[in-house]
Amino acid sequence: MKNIKDKIIIRKANIQDAKKMVDYFNKVSGESEFFTFREGEYYKSVKEEKEMIRKINMESNSLYLVVEYQDEIIGNLILKGERGPFIRHSVEFGISICKRLWNKGIGNELLTYMIKWCKDNKEIKKINLAVREDNHAIKLYEKVGFKKEGVRKKYMYRFNKFYDAVLMGMDL
Numbered sequence: 530m531k532n533i534k535d536k537i538i539i540r541k542a543n544i545q546d547a548k549k550m551v552d553y554f555n556k557v558s559g560e561s562e563f564f565t566f567r568e569g570e571y572y573k574s575v576k577e578e579k580e581m582i583r584k585i586n587m588e589s590n591s592l593y594l595v596v597e598y599q600d601e602i603i604g605n606l607i608l609k610g611e612r613g614p615f616i617r618h619s620v621e622f623g624i625s626i627c628k629r630l631w632n633k634g635i636g637n638e639l640l641t642y643m644i645k646w647c648k649d650n651k652e653i654k655k656i657n658l659a660v661r662e663d664n665h666a667i668k669l670y671e672k673v674g675f676k677k678e679g680v681r682k683k684y685m686y687r688f689n690k691f692y693d694a695v696l697m698g699m700d701l
C-alpha cells in the first residue's frame with residue numbers, strides 16, 4: 530500500500546464540518562484515556578461547534594484543522610491564539626487522530642503543517658501545549674521540537690485519580 534501520508538488531506542475546517550466534528554469527537558473520545566471527556570459525551574452541540582469554527586476562522590492567530598482520508602475525517606488540530614494585545618503572540622493547541630490510524634506519521638504531518646503555519650504567521654512567536662504526564666504523545670512533541678517547560682498539577686481527574694500535565698513550548 531502506498532504511504533498513507535500521501536493520501537491524507539489536511540485542510541482548514543469550515544462550518545459545514547461541524548456535525549462531522551461532533552460525531553468525530555464523540556467517537557474518538559472512546560479510543561483513548563487522554564481525552565478530557567468520555568465516549569459520546571462531547572460537550573458541544575453542532576450549533577456550538579459551528580460557532581467555534583466560525584470564530585476561529587475569523588481570528589488571525591487561530592486555526593482549526595481537519596485531516597481527511599477517503600472522504601472521512603480521521604484527525605484534527607485546534608490551535609487557539611490569545612486575544613489580549615500583549616499576549617496575542619502566544620497560542621495553544623490540541624490534537625487527535627483516530628486510533629486505527631495511529632503510528633503512521635499522520636500526527637507528525639499535522640504538527641509539521643501547524644508549525645509551518647505558525648512560522649508564516651507574523652504575529653505568532655510561541656506555541657504552547659499541555660499533555661498528561663503519562664501520554665506517549667510527549668515523545669512525538671519532542672521529536673518535532675517542543676521542549677518541556679513545567680508542570681501543571683492536578684490537570685485531570687479521572688478514575689478517582691489526579692494526573693499532572695507536562696507543559697511544553699516552542700519558540701518561533
Ligand SMILES: CC(C)(COP(=O)(O)OP(=O)(O)OC[C@H]1O[C@@H](n2cnc3c(N)ncnc32)[C@H](O)[C@@H]1OP(=O)(O)O)[C@@H](O)C(=O)NCCC(=O)NCCS
Nearest residue numbers: 561563625626631632633634635636637660665666668669
Ligand atoms: C497523539 C496522537 C495525535 C499521535 O498521532 P499519530 O498519528 O499516532 O502520531 P505519529 O504516527 O506521527 O507519531 C507517533 C509517535 O508517537 C510515539 N509513540 C506512539 N505510540 C507510542 C507508544 N505506545 N509508546 C511510546 N511512544 C509512542 C512515537 O514517538 C511515534 O513516533 P515514531 O515515528 O518515532 O514511532 C494520537 O496518538 C492520538 O490521537 N492520541 C489520542 C489523543 C491524544 O492523546 N492527543 C494528545 C493530547 S495532548
